[in-house]
Amino acid sequence: MAARSTRRGLRARGLRLLAALAVAAGATLPAGGAQALPAGGRPPVRVGVWLTNSPSPLYYDRAVMERAVNELADAGFNTLYPNVWSRGTTFHRSRYAPIEPPLAKAGVDLDPICTMSRIGRRRGMKVIPWFEYGLMEPADAAVVQANPDWVLKRRDGSSHYAMHGADLKRSPLKDLRVWLNPAHPGVRERFIGLVVEVLQRCPLNGIQLDDHFAWPVDLGYDDWTRALYEQEMGVAPPADHTNRTWMVWRRKKLTGLLRQLKARLKEEGLPSTISLSPGPFRFAYNTWLQDWELWAFGELIDHLVVQNYAYSVKGFERDLDQPALRKARDWGMPAEIGILAGFGKRTTSMSDLSSKVRLSNERGHGVIYFYWEGLWGQYAGPEGAAPRREAFRRLHRQINPR
Secondary structure (H helix, E strand, O other), X not given: OHHHHHHHHHHHHHHHHHHHHHHHOOOOOOOOOOOOOOOOOOXXXXXXXXXXXXXXXXXXXXXXXXXXXXXXXXXXXXXXXXXXXXXXEEOOOOOOOOEXXXXXXXXXXXXXXXXXXXXXXXXXXXXXXXXXXXXXXXXXXHHHHXXXXXXXXXXXXXXXXXXXXXXXXXXXXXXXXXXXXXXXXXXXXXXXXXXXXXXXXXXXXXXXXXXXXXXXXXXXXXXXXXXHHHHHHXXXXXXXXXXXXXXXXXXXXXXXXXXXXXXXHHHOOOOOOEEEOOOOHHHHHXXXXXXXXXXXXXXXXXXXXXXXXXXXXXXXXXXXXXXXXHHHHHHXXXXXXXXXXXXXXXXXXXXXXXXXXXHHHHOXXXXXXXXXHHHHOOOOHHHOHHHHHHXXXXXXXXXXXX
């Protein structure tokens, strides 16, 4: 049975690859199908950008959203990934989580996700909501306080993570993070509910899960998970959190949530295309139990954006040749490369960005930039906004000739 299932998966991948090759050869596309083909008859290379509320004024002014999306379209971008789930809050009224306070103050009717969807689709762009925080929550979040059995813990009973510059000893709870348990039915119902309600609100092109859709490898020693493991395996969880049997069991629970999400989207008749934005495979699995190679092979994800934030061009090129990424290419899995454009004090020069885009393109990958403000916004660096915007336009015209 497993062998037949594997063969069916490979055959399905092969059929999709043949379809892509047919398109590349100039075959007619079905009505309402892929984006218009550029010169040469090949499908357009995906060129996307992550858009967030922090640090950026983008979500709080409709005119800023309009200008940003139109500038991106003019510069050759064809896909937007707006963040819809950050720091335990949403950017719309939700049944499952509080709305982000700054947006509530600016006006919920700004509706940044659906506003950007409307503007982007008018310009022929795909809009894919990005669930950046995945299963991660602020340590002081109401859902954490109300459901302590939903929180994963280490062997010593601790649960807090210091991320994004926080400090475990000095930072307030709101700046520390915990992980909700992907095996818990309550967590699953809430997470899937968050995704479903976003896709029900306005036309979108699927969803993207981030590297925070994860089970951190040192977690799983809370009472609820211990009891479930003992029930299913007949023994207590191993003391060593890197024990392979223990890792596989937890990885399967995370995979189960992904499978349940995929099935629910199909049942609801919603866009069921799932993009995943992980780190390099070995790190993703050994740190976060994200087995994205298996998920790709098992058709639980439809599209990869592998984050490659190596600062040097040489390091970036080395990470492009990781085995799992080569396998994704062999299976016909669409795969793009996440590239750091600029954030905080770190801005990548246009020279290096151009080299990284070309290296990605040579291997058949499009690119997704992190993030909007690092293109030609507040983190454009000493090169300046106008020259960078024009340089991006020229670069993208080279990889997607009109």
